[in-house]
Amino acid sequence: MAIERTLAILKPDCVRKGLIGEVTRRIQEAGFHIRAMKLIKLSKEEAEGFYEVHRERPFFGELTAFMSSGPCVPMVLEKDNAVADYRKLIGATNPADADEGTIRRLFADSVGENIAHGSDSIENGLRESAYFFAEHEIVANG
Ligand code: CMP
Numbered sequence: 001m002a003i004e005r006t007l008a009i010l011k012p013d014c015v016r017k018g019l020i021g022e023v024t025r026r027i028q029e030a031g032f033h034i035r036a037m038k039l040i041k042l043s044k045e046e047a048e049g050f051y052e053v054h055r056e057r058p059f060f061g062e063l064t065a066f067m068s069s070g071p072c073v074p075m076v077l078e079k080d081n082a083v084a085d086y087r088k089l090i091g092a093t094n095p096a097d098a099d100e101g102t103i104r105r106l107f108a109d110s111v112g113e114n115i116a117h118g119s120d121s122i123e124n125g126l127r128e129s130a131y132f133f134a135e136h137e138i139v140a141n142g
Helices: 012-016 020-029 044-050 060-067 082-090 103-107 122-132
Strands: 003-010 033-037 073-080 116-118
Touching (some): 003 020, 003 082, 003 122, 012 020, 012 060, 020 033, 020 082, 044 060, 044 122, 073 082, 082 103, 082 116, 082 122
Antiparallel strands (some): 003 073, 003 116, 033 073
16 A cells, blocks of 8 residues: 545534544544644635535535634645545544444534545545645655
């Protein structure tokens, strides 16, 4: 397997619930290396830009309003097989469908407010990381 990069976002519900530390601990315990991390409050326009691929979906307005409703914590993660392994760690988009012990199953309330985002492909891991961080802000291995 190869080292991959994925973008995680601890969403506004995660921050509001005081779960930044708890979720970050689980991410690190699962073997992910944090290469970049910050607390940021997205504007509605920034949230719309990030979720541009979902613009035509019925939940786009709700999703971007939620993502700009309070601070969130984007982080760049690296590890072998990071994209698939991180999605496995957080669980299915809808917490009701997520496996026992996953982050969304444990902490999320709904499909909209689902605690954490994860890139869905290697290509999107790179593209989404670049949406939040300049390459010089991403700390190299070692
Ligand atoms: P995320 O991994 O951030 O990628 C897109 C997001 O859209 C997803 O998590 C969900 O939070 C959100 N989403 C997907 N389906 C719905 C839905 N039916 N209603 C509200 N939000 C949704």
